Every structure is written in C-alpha cells, then in structure tokens.
Amino acid sequence: MGTDDSASPVFSIKHLSERIKTGELSPTELVESTLDRMKKLNPILNAFITIIEEDEVYRQAQIAEKEISLGKYRGPLHGIPFSIKDIIYVNGIVCTAGSKILADYVPKSTATVVQRVKGAGGILVGTNNLNEFASGITGINPFYGTSKNPWDNSRLSGGSSGGSAVGVSTGMALFSIGTDTGGSVRVPAALCGAVGLKPTFGRISMNNIFPLAPTLDHVGFITRSVWDAAAVMEYVAGRDASDRSSIYTNLPPYTRIMEGPCSKGLRVAVLKEYFCDNLHFEIADLFYRFVEFLHSINIKVIDSLTLQNTKKYYSSWKNIRLAEAANVHLKWLDSRADDYSPEVKEMLMQGKEISAVDYIQSLKAVSEIKSEILAIMSNQRIDALVVPSTIVAAPRISDSVVNVGNNVVVETRRALLQNTIVFNSTGLPAISIPIGLTKENMPVGVQIIGPPFREEIILSIAEMSEKLYPPMKDFERRRLNLLNL
Amino acid sequence: MGTDDSASPVFSIKHLSERIKTGELSPTELVESTLDRMKKLNPILNAFITIIEEDEVYRQAQIAEKEISLGKYRGPLHGIPFSIKDIIYVNGIVCTAGSKILADYVPKSTATVVQRVKGAGGILVGTNNLNEFASGITGINPFYGTSKNPWDNSRLSGGSSGGSAVGVSTGMALFSIGTDTGGSVRVPAALCGAVGLKPTFGRISMNNIFPLAPTLDHVGFITRSVWDAAAVMEYVAGRDASDRSSIYTNLPPYTRIMEGPCSKGLRVAVLKEYFCDNLHFEIADLFYRFVEFLHSINIKVIDSLTLQNTKKYYSSWKNIRLAEAANVHLKWLDSRADDYSPEVKEMLMQGKEISAVDYIQSLKAVSEIKSEILAIMSNQRIDALVVPSTIVAAPRISDSVVNVGNNVVVETRRALLQNTIVFNSTGLPAISIPIGLTKENMPVGVQIIGPPFREEIILSIAEMSEKLYPPMKDFERRRLNLLNL
Numbered sequence: 001m002g003t004d005d006s007a008s009p010v011f012s013i014k015h016l017s018e019r020i021k022t023g024e025l026s027p028t029e030l031v032e033s034t035l036d037r038m039k040k041l042n043p044i045l046n047a048f049i050t051i052i053e054e055d056e057v058y059r060q061a062q063i064a065e066k067e068i069s070l071g072k073y074r075g076p077l078h079g080i081p082f083s084i085k086d087i088i089y090v091n092g093i094v095c096t097a098g099s100k101i102l103a104d105y106v107p108k109s110t111a112t113v114v115q116r117v118k119g120a121g122g123i124l125v126g127t128n129n130l131n132e133f134a135s136g137i138t139g140i141n142p143f144y145g146t147s148k149n150p151w152d153n154s155r156l157s158g159g160s161s162g163g164s165a166v167g168v169s170t171g172m173a174l175f176s177i178g179t180d181t182g183g184s185v186r187v188p189a190a191l192c193g194a195v196g197l198k199p200t201f202g203r204i205s206m207n208n209i210f211p212l213a214p215t216l217d218h219v220g221f222i223t224r225s226v227w228d229a230a231a232v233m234e235y236v237a238g239r240d241a242s243d244r245s246s247i248y249t250n251l252p253p254y255t256r257i258m259e260g261p262c263s264k265g266l267r268v269a270v271l272k273e274y275f276c277d278n279l280h281f282e283i284a285d286l287f288y289r290f291v292e293f294l295h296s297i298n299i300k301v302i303d304s305l306t307l308q309n310t311k312k313y314y315s316s317w318k319n320i321r322l323a324e325a326a327n328v329h330l331k332w333l334d335s336r337a338d339d340y341s342p343e344v345k346e347m348l349m350q351g352k353e354i355s356a357v358d359y360i361q362s363l364k365a366v367s368e369i370k371s372e373i374l375a376i377m378s379n380q381r382i383d384a385l386v387v388p389s390t391i392v393a394a395p396r397i398s399d400s401v402v403n404v405g406n407n408v409v410v411e412t413r414r415a416l417l418q419n420t421i422v423f424n425s426t427g428l429p430a431i432s433i434p435i436g437l438t439k440e441n442m443p444v445g446v447q448i449i450g451p452p453f454r455e456e457i458i459l460s461i462a463e464m465s466e467k468l469y470p471p472m473k474d475f476e477r478r479r480l481n482l483l484n485l
Numbered sequence: 486m487g488t489d490d491s492a493s494p495v496f497s498i499k500h501l502s503e504r505i506k507t508g509e510l511s512p513t514e515l516v517e518s519t520l521d522r523m524k525k526l527n528p529i530l531n532a533f534i535t536i537i538e539e540d541e542v543y544r545q546a547q548i549a550e551k552e553i554s555l556g557k558y559r560g561p562l563h564g565i566p567f568s569i570k571d572i573i574y575v576n577g578i579v580c581t582a583g584s585k586i587l588a589d590y591v592p593k594s595t596a597t598v599v600q601r602v603k604g605a606g607g608i609l610v611g612t613n614n615l616n617e618f619a620s621g622i623t624g625i626n627p628f629y630g631t632s633k634n635p636w637d638n639s640r641l642s643g644g645s646s647g648g649s650a651v652g653v654s655t656g657m658a659l660f661s662i663g664t665d666t667g668g669s670v671r672v673p674a675a676l677c678g679a680v681g682l683k684p685t686f687g688r689i690s691m692n693n694i695f696p697l698a699p700t701l702d703h704v705g706f707i708t709r710s711v712w713d714a715a716a717v718m719e720y721v722a723g724r725d726a727s728d729r730s731s732i733y734t735n736l737p738p739y740t741r742i743m744e745g746p747c748s749k750g751l752r753v754a755v756l757k758e759y760f761c762d763n764l765h766f767e768i769a770d771l772f773y774r775f776v777e778f779l780h781s782i783n784i785k786v787i788d789s790l791t792l793q794n795t796k797k798y799y800s801s802w803k804n805i806r807l808a809e810a811a812n813v814h815l816k817w818l819d820s821r822a823d824d825y826s827p828e829v830k831e832m833l834m835q836g837k838e839i840s841a842v843d844y845i846q847s848l849k850a851v852s853e854i855k856s857e858i859l860a861i862m863s864n865q866r867i868d869a870l871v872v873p874s875t876i877v878a879a880p881r882i883s884d885s886v887v888n889v890g891n892n893v894v895v896e897t898r899r900a901l902l903q904n905t906i907v908f909n910s911t912g913l914p915a916i917s918i919p920i921g922l923t924k925e926n927m928p929v930g931v932q933i934i935g936p937p938f939r940e941e942i943i944l945s946i947a948e949m950s951e952k953l954y955p956p957m958k959d960f961e962r963r964r965l966n967l968l969n970l
Contacts, residue, residue, distance in 0.1 A: 287844075319841070323841035323842060323845065324841075324845060326841075326842050327841070327842045327845040327846060330842060330846075351841070351842070352840065352842055353840070354840065354841040354842075354843050355837065355838075355840060355841060356804070356808035356809075356811075356812070356836070356839040356840060356843065356844035357808060357811050357812045357836070357837055357839075357841065358841065359814060359841035359844060359845070360808065360809060360844070361812060416752040
C-alpha cells in the first residue's frame, strides 16, 4: 500500500490527526468547524439528541491543544471531536436510548468505550439519534424525529445508529460509537456512505450501554475512512473486567498492520446464495464491479460460495433478538407499556411469547451456522467473505416497502437487515465500506466479513479497496460536498 | 497422608490394581468374582440393563492379563471391570436410555469417556439401570424395573444413575460412569454408600452420551474409594474436540497430588442456609459430627457461610432442566408421545410451556448465583464448601413423600435434589463421600464442593476424610458385607 494515500479521505482522523500532531491544525479550530456544521445541518438532518454545551467542548479542545503544545500528544484521537449513539452512558449526560421511558435518565457512570476514547484525547460533542431502544433499522424515531439521509433528505439514514452515520458523513463529528444487534452500525454506514465496523463479539466491552439483545449486541464504529476505524479499534478494543463477555486476546496494532503488504495471497469468497436474493439490479451491478476489482488486485476471489443453513438465518436471529429484548424490558412492559411506541411494544410482546424451546433451537441453529461458515473458511483457506451490505440503497422515509427491481417489493426492514443479521448471531467481524453511488446518487456499500478476532484482515482488504478502487475518488469528492450542504 | 492406608477401602481400584500390576491377582480372577456377584445379586437389585456376554468379558480379561504378563501394564484401570450408565453410547451395544423409545437402539459410535477407559485397559461388564431418559432422582424405572438399595431392598437406590451406585457398592463392577444433571451421580452414591464425583462442567466430554439438559449435564463417576475416582479422572478428563463445551486446561495428576500434604492451610466453609433446610435430625447429627472432625484435622472450618441467592436455586435449575429436556425430545413428543411414561411426558410438556424470557432469566439467575459463590470463596479464601449430600437417607420405594423429622414431610424428589442441583447449574466440581450410617443402617453422605477446575482440592479433602474419619472403619466393614449379600 506504501505511502500513496492520494485516494484516501482527507477529512478523516488519519489526515487531521497528522496536522494536529504537528500543530498545523488546532483542536479548537477543528471543533469549531464541526460545531458550525452541527448548528447548520443538525436542525435539518436530526442527527443528534443531546449536543454538549459549546463552552465545554471548547474547554476540552483547549486542554487538548495545551497538552499537544507541551509535547504530550496522546495519539490519533487526541483533539478529535466524536459522538456516541444515545444509548451509551456517560456520567451526567442524559441517555434517552431514543425512548420516552428514559427521556430524563441521567447515568451516573460512563461506558468503558467512552472512557477509553476520552483517555485517548477524544472530545465528545454529542449523542446521536437512533431508533427507540435501538429497535429498528430505519432511523425513524417517533419521540426525537427521524434522522435524514444527507445524500437525499427524503430518504432513510438507516438505523438504529442512524444519527451516528448522518453526523459522521456530514462532518459534525469525525467518528461515532454505535451499537449493532442486526446491522445497526453497518446498515446506516452503507446508506449514508460511511465506513461501519462491527468487530467480533467479545472484542469490545458493552459495559454501561443499554442492551437490546445481549448475545447479539456489539459495539461498532462509524468513521469516514477505514484507517479511522482501525485507529478507534486500537483504543477501545480489548478485555474489560466489567463486561464478562469481553475476551482476553492480544490486540494487534491495527493501523500499523494495514500499512504492510497485507494483500499477498489473500483469498476472498463471494457469497451469493441468500445474500443476493432480491438484490436490486443497481446494487448487483456495483457489487460485481467491485468483485472484479478484487480480482484485479492480486486477491484470489472464489466467485461463489454456497452455504447450506441460510434458511435459518433470519428466523434464528429474530427469535433470539425478540426474546432477549423482551427479557430486558420485562418490568417496563408491565409498568409502562403505554410509554413505548406501538411498534416497539408489539415487538416486545412478540418476544414474550417465544418459547424457551424455540429460543434454544435458535441458539443451536446459530451455532450450526457459525460452524458451517468457519469450517468452509478453514477448509478452503478463505480469509474473508464479501456480500453487498444491503440489497437496496436508502429507501424513501415514506415507504414501508421497497422496490428491488422488476416490480418485486420487499418489506423495507427485511431488505435492510437481510445481509447483516447473520454476522450478529455468529459474532463474526464485519465492515461495510462505500463502493459507489446509484444513478440517483445514493451510496452503496459492500460488507467484508472475517474470521473471529481477525479484524485486521477485513480492515486491510477494506483499506486497499478504499485507496485503490477507482470509483472512490469521485465518491470522496461528492461526499466532501456533504460537509457544506 | 503418608502410606497408612489402613482405613481405606480394600476392595477398590487402588488396592486391586496394585495386585494386578504385580501379577498377584489376574484380571480373569477379578472379573470372575464380579460376574459371580452380578449373577447372584442383579436379579434382586436390578442394577444392570445390558450385561456383556461372559465370553467377551473373559476375552478382554485374558488380553489384559497377557499384556500385563508381558510387562505392558497400562496403569490402574488395566484389567478393572467397570460399567456405564445405560445412556452412554458404545458401538454395537444397545443403549436404551432407560426408555421404551430407545429400547432397541444400537449406537454406531462410542462415547469418548468409554474410549478413554478402554484405552486405559478397563473391561466393560454392562450398562446400568437408570431413570427413564435420566429424568428422575429415584432409580425407579417403569420399563426396566427399579434398582434397589443394597443396604435395604425396600428403599430407593437414588437416581438417575441408580444402577451404577448399586453395582459399585455391591462389587458387580469396580466403578461406573454415570451422568449428573441435578445430582444423578452424587445422590445415588450417597444413598448407596459409594463415592460420587461430578467434576467441573466442561472437564469431561459429553460426546456420544444421550443428553438430558445440555447446559446442566455432567459426566460423573461412582467408585468405592476417593482414590479410585481420582484415578478414573486422570484417564477420562480433558479436552475432547467432539464436545465443544469441553475445556482446554491442564490436568493435574490427581492421584499423585492426593499423596502430598494437601490439607495444610485448607479453609473449608459449611453452608447452612438453604442446604440445611428440612435436614433430617439424624443426617444433621452425622453431618455436624463430620464437621467437628474437619476441625480436628487442621482444616480451618468456617462454621456457617450465608449466601443470598438461595431462593432461586431450585426454580432456575428447574426451568433450565425442563426447557432443555423438552428441546431434546421435541420430535418424539410429537411422534411418540405415548411411548413415554406419564411422568416423563408430563415433565416434557411442562418444559415446552416455559417461555424464552423465563429461560433467559433462569440463566441470568444461575450466573448471579455462581458469581456470588465464587466471589465469597475468593474474598474469604475458602478452598471448599461442605453440605450434606441429601437431607434424608434413602427413602422407601413406596413413599412419594419423606418424613424429615417432627412430622414434616417433603416430596421425595425435592428432598433428594435439594443440595445437589445448584452445583449443576453453576458447574462447580462436587464429590459425595460416605460419612456414616443412620440408626437403620442406611448410608449418609457429605458433599464437598470446590472452585471450577480444582477437583484436586475436593479429592484431597475427601480422601483425608475417608482415611482419617474414625466411623469409616466400621462403615467399610459393613459395606464389604454387601459384596456377599
């Protein structure tokens, strides 16, 4: 990959942090530009629920500035404005979880992920809008408004980390920490033209984050570049004693690994069965063009890998997600049922009806699905899988179904979730990166999936694509326009 | 502990294997004596479902004999006759699981535990009677008859590994491999005056064993002495690739560790809350006498440790056990419902009704229970816990309730399960050893529980007790009489 970064995003942690480190750019200037955008764009796009007081943000920026000027540079997140999905706790900052029930809830403790980013010098600028209790894939919220797609305000941002993707793709923050239970980081990243990384289950602490479905919940990041996602990973990943599902494993230096010649001998497989069902022809076109590109850069591409258990992908994920969510909300379902939106209440009621046997069968199905994928990857020496991130580009906010071409319509929710859920139930690391725009100039993403705890593989492939895939130059130019909508 | 074994059982793997090793005793002579007992006693006690053909047993004995005479001694299990609960698969040997449904089922593969014992030179003599599908704690089986307590044939053997305990305590086999989902190894061992070891969850492979409730199921061993249990552990424990819940951890040389001065500085806590509820006064008397003994041998005894979460012990275990069993039997419940006994069918139907939310809550409760126990053990530097194995001695076969004293009656099932279930849900290693006899000459056991994967601690305490506790000499003399009922 060398040092030729000409095609990589310039408004990114990577580039801005280099200028901050040298003193060429001050954190104060940087937060000023992001706050300006927030003032101008947020009233239209609805990306934030809580905006941190300007005085406080500037105070943090000045602290960072002073430290850096004294030679105490902490690394690439130092002085970088970031945001968090409004379901992640920060001591003293209201965390609504996008709900009426928690409208006034002020946590007394701070999520481990936020502690770590703040320890690395990141500056929190606000909390992002989301679906109520992260229950949804659209970005529509009946209590805090719908976060709108900056490429076309009549379209969905995707969700549930919708505000995160909107905020990052319009430069209101350089990165956002979200959560992903069925695609909630990767889907809005894909629809808004950002990078969305969902690391392996257990890689990132879920401590002090309101749960949706604990065995499916993952922390994830939305960033403007792949390197940025790797940089955030370096600071927030790793064992946390307060989350017992977080794993002790060595953390590779992600950003440095990506600088090496990682592509040598990589083998990537394209999954078609299930993942290309109902694929919109425009997405198909962009996806296969991207696969051609992979062929062209010395990656060995297995053009079609068939998996057996695909029929159970959706039902097993859905049973687990609904039952575990019902369990989380059990008390409020009794005491505050009418404070939920009708849609979320209905989902929770459905979850209560799921039997233990169906739940156990779903866990077993997931275990078999994971075994099958890992066995095939291992037997055929496959380093990563690629699939379209979503089967359609951002649907219109007003539409509950979406035309996938040839007058076939699919429920919006199903269309957006189809290709992401199975990497929640199996816990495999997955990243969505932009690969171009539809004719209506809506972003399209590809999802790259790796073996457990091998995020460096998918980060490397993603970064090569970002740098070397020809359409990315034009894409980046157009995305920069969003900074000045 | 030195070499003074005067009080340890003479008819045991430890003593017999020494004589086999030197050639003083031939495996053929040994199997002859066990087969003779089986012929004489099994028609009365009903300990076996399948008895291996005599010719085959003698053939195995001769092979062992020849190997040993050629200097190829494999270790203490070489030439030792053993049996398995009739729920463990051996290629070519009918495995009924105590059921009508599997009455003619002949497995085509062999459980890892049996492979390992055979590899160590053990000689399989038969499969032991059990409750239907291991669903019960009594040893009563409507299809294969009730296994009877050899100390009093009108009393329960306990279950579900009832035949295993009966066979071992009467010398029809030197040890038996059983399973324990709620106490099914420890309870019959206690009621029949044998040693019952249930190692840590994940320590022993469950491969090719018909499941009852997979997250609670453990393999366990019934033996005549503590050393014997340690010896079996050495051969069967450890990671097995075909059981993904089996754990990679170092296996200590259990039998050798026990020879060292393990008691130095040991701290043991007595649990009273919950575990002494409804304790029959005779059991209480024997139990507290045993605790006095522990005081006397330089073990630091914390006389009463209080736990908080005891109210959830039974309900959480029961929900998990019923739901997981219903899941295992789902297809037969549809297609062969009438081939179950009414009791088992009823339990399976109950399991189907459990909701996913209740199941998840039960798993959460178990996780909290385990955390509490481990935290207290760690904070107070406690090496092991002791409780009575059961709150009553073997009840009469005809009684469905049992008098625990002062005219208080308790359901037999609850009385037998009370003190064992929580070490299935938490997976902690536990051993039951005899500590004496009631006035009616029925055995009473104490259960010693250790931290996860520290079986050597409970084995050491158990062995010290077996050797040094004065009532054990008389107990052993009486138990030897059972060999010639």
